[in-house]
Amino acid sequence: MLTLSTPRAYHPAVVERRSTRPRRKRPSQYHHGDLRRALVEEALRTIQSEGVSGLTLRGVGETLGVSRTALYRHFKDKSGLLAEVAREGFRTFRLELIDAWERGGRGSQGLEDMGMAYVRFAVANPSHYRVMFGGFVVGTPDAALLTEATGAFQVLVDAIIWLQQHGLMRDDDPLQLAGYIWSVVHGIAMLVIDGQFGAQADAAMLTRFALERLRTGTDRRD
Amino acid sequence: MLTLSTPRAYHPAVVERRSTRPRRKRPSQYHHGDLRRALVEEALRTIQSEGVSGLTLRGVGETLGVSRTALYRHFKDKSGLLAEVAREGFRTFRLELIDAWERGGRGSQGLEDMGMAYVRFAVANPSHYRVMFGGFVVGTPDAALLTEATGAFQVLVDAIIWLQQHGLMRDDDPLQLAGYIWSVVHGIAMLVIDGQFGAQADAAMLTRFALERLRTGTDRRD
DNA sequence: ACCTGAACACCGTTCAAGT
DNA sequence: ACCTGAACACCGTTCAAGT
DSSP states (O other): OGGGSOOOOOOSOHHHHHHTOOOOOOTTSOOOSOHHHHHHHHHHHHHHHHOGGGOOHHHHHHHTTSOTTGGGGTSSSHHHHHHHHHHHHHHHHHHHHHHHHHHTTTSHHHHHHHHHHHHHHHHHSHHHHHHHHSSOSOSSOOHHHHHHHHHHHHHHHHHHHHHHHTTOSOOSOHHHHHHHHHHHHHHHHHHHHTTTTOTTOOHHHHHHHHHHHHHHOSSOOO | OGGGGSOGGGOHHHHHHHHHSOOOOOTTSOOOSOHHHHHHHHHHHHHHHHOGGGOOHHHHHHHHTSOTTGGGGTSSSHHHHHHHHHHHHHHHHHHHHHHHHHHTTTSHHHHHHHHHHHHHHHHHSHHHHHHHHSSOSOSSOOHHHHHHHHHHHHHHHHHHHHHHHTTOSOOSOHHHHHHHHHHHHHHHHHHHHTTTTOTTOOHHHHHHHHHHHHHHOSSOOO
8 A cells, every 4th residue: 555655756866865864873883762662753753744655664764873674673564663653643632532522521512522623633634644544554453553543432432421321412322323423523534634625625614514414414404 | 789689588587487477469569459448447457356555557567468668658657547547436436326316216215325325335346445535646636537526526416405405405505515424424434444343344234324313413302 | 682784576667769 | 659678766574694
């Protein structure tokens, strides 16, 4: 999947680039400290600024002053590194969703704020969001990633149960309701960051409209 | 120049490799017929069976018995080929949506059938769907692709207007409603094909539930 | 334990040349 | 007009070897 995205622009002046290459430690010196953490942070930085297609193991290695194969001491492969990036994303995501729910007073307002926070996260971190949901993490299903993703989903489930207990939402299966609501915000998020609504679309307005329709439906009410 | 006259048959390795290689036309023979079409069809075949990451220009060239650079006579680059694949996808998609709408009798049933057909298409052609919506087509915004994508969206807009005229749907802005409904089915489709609902999730059941909630909302009704 | 460097098997794209 | 073949500038991954 990675190889298919935008091919990086080729730099004709390779020789010139060599001279301005990031500082590189003497081979005898190992990267001291937490290389694993450094790799994840550098990967995220690159993803945010260049997109997933801009992430190369050679690139992160060079930036960190480390061999391009050093990563294999800490991750199974590139997909393993991406899984860690996704995991961290879900962690931040979960915290932001909880925060919105709490600040919104946990009621219907809390749910709306959570929906707005959801789309806001995706729009603010499109590449990171794509790593989390775009199927970039393939092969072995990372257990830690699954846990973190489930945790974020659980925030929504808990909110729904709360609303049901306070008579503010239908008594359907909370998991089914959560799957539905997640689909709505995920759909908006994806279409917005893919530019499917047009480049100048107002994500906040679209989301607000969607959350209103979510609550009261599209049927005509007389 | 002189090196070119070296008889290739004298190199044992080359001869042996040739024998097990996919059939290749004699260099003097060009690919007759519509190479452009052949390229698109082969690309789609590969995408369906191997996923987008399995698509390589070298691979399609070899299968078609054509140089790997022959493609550049018909498309700007790999992204251009993908844009054509996406375009064809939107065309088929549009026809299937229209068919569902008509067969369903154009009413509320028609809309539900259209929603079911939407998700069914994505589940049946996950890789193709991802090419259409996954942001693989980058760079120059292909005009023909945009037209086709807009055409598919318009089917939904038209249906909404029909429903409004028959008093079956709220009188909100049709475009805004269409954006919302599209988000719902797109969200379900993406989460299902990404396996986010679990591998054994029943897509049809999830979609049916979603389309019911779409119509009547999630609020408690007393 | 941790990292390197060379090697391997891939990519997409460009371009002069051939028919 | 259409296609080739070599060359170029990239990739991720493996593995013997070094500290």
